[in-house]
Amino acid sequence: MTILDVEAVQAFVTIADLKSFTRAAEALGTTQGAISVKLKRLEDRVGHKLIERTPRMVRLSVQGAAFINGARDFLAAHERAVAGLSPTAVRRFTLGIAAHIAGPEVPTLLARLNTHDPAMTIEVRIDTSRALLDAFDRGDVDAVIVGREDDRRDGDVLAKERLGWFAAPTFEHREGQSIRLAALSPACRVHDVAKRALDAAGIAWTESFLGGGSSAVMAAVSAGLAIAPFSPRMAPLGTVDVGERYRLPELAPFEIVLHTTLSDTRSREALRMLAAAFREHRPASLRWDSGFV
Template identity: 70%
Template sequence: MLSLDVDAVRAFVMVADLHSFTRAAKALGTTQGAISVKLKRLEDRVGHRLLERTPRSVRLSAQGTAFLQGARELIAAHERAIAGLNAPPRHFGLGIAAHVAGPEVPALLSRLHAHDPNLTIEVQLDNSRNLLDLFDQGRLDAAIVQREDDRRDGETLAHERFGWFAAQGFDHREGEPLRLAALAPTCGVRNIATQALDVAGIKWIEVFLGGGSSAVHAAVVAGLAIAPLSYRIAPAGTIDVGAKLGLPKLPPSEVVLHSSLTDRRSRAALGALAAAFREHRAKG
């Protein structure tokens, strides 16, 4: 009967998820050379090339694609078995920015739980600025936020496009201030949007402020106001009215992951979370 080395399978899954031997080695707390050796032994064991490697890219082979789901299930079953024996419970404080959080969040947390059942995930939703402050104060273990100002640290997970979203029947009368729904004054997206309006000489007024992302979405859907939102999380039935109303284009932004975790177990869980995030963005 064919048996597989769990560590080698874990290395394969991590490389497949992160598309990089270097990032996989960092997530697993080992070296790129060690990852390569494990992958070579695994491919020799199963009798197939699982990854296609070039100097610039790493991608799954046809056999690797077929093997990936079963490999995930093997790793998850192994982690559950170990967790049931001796892995101590661990708390994981995760912040997710309101302009980043979308319908995929439950699936992301489910993937994280499957990776480590003894991990208690404490999620906090807020704007990027507040979450970065909490992370810098050591009150969050990790944060998925929009890149702020000139801060260049953190791992880039995705890119976001923004627009001016409103209900299809939104009525803006020429000469009147633009009715704006936005998050709190510390929200980076809100500040970029209002600064763009000021530079363009467009008058605006906030008629719905600080009620949280769900409340802002409700105000937009109801036709009460317009809001600067990511294309990915704009409410169903709303449209980008920026061109129609002559509003300034909003710059794109990066979604980044900040983490202070250093132990192997937590880094592996974080790697699984980042991989799941990228997968959902790619599908979207």
């Protein structure tokens, strides 16, 4: 009978999820060498190569693809069994994510956290960076992923995000007129950066649309009513970067930062997994390690 080692299976699933030995080691708080040893031990145990690794990519083998769902079920069953022995079996924390950062990958990241620790419940709040930082400082949320604010240098850097000026292909701007800028109400840091950049370049602008939320701003931009600053990852579908066309100033990338007060081991492990997965979804040219432990 084949007996599986929990840590080896966890290493395999984490490598498969993050498609990187380096990120998997970061997420599990160990070294790349240790991750490789655990994977080799699992492959020897099951008698199959589970991960194919080249200098350019890491992917599941045919056998690995057949094994991955069972491996996830194995880990979930193990976590449920261990959690049942604890008087605090259910753990909960509140995570805030800034609206201009929370992209389409967020459900995938949360699903990975659930696989990693089924006994943990995470309440997610979406708001502006400033509002979430204020909530964090009041103790209303346990951790936030936000854009770096100018007035504070604390927190752990997760990634760096590029910004552009996006509009619908039908958007028209006549030379000499003020730029029609769609903006959140209240304003978020990205829009503040955009306004300062326009002011510094001597380009007149007007807030022609004040949205109550990011979805309203996206709708205004998609309809061709205005321009708005977005990262390419978050720009509304079908819009294009018009910065060069209208000679708009280049927008400096901004740092995405994690703030947390969580100190227990399991919560820190969950955040480490989230941080590693979050970086995976950013272009490699705009990523660096944060040292989050």
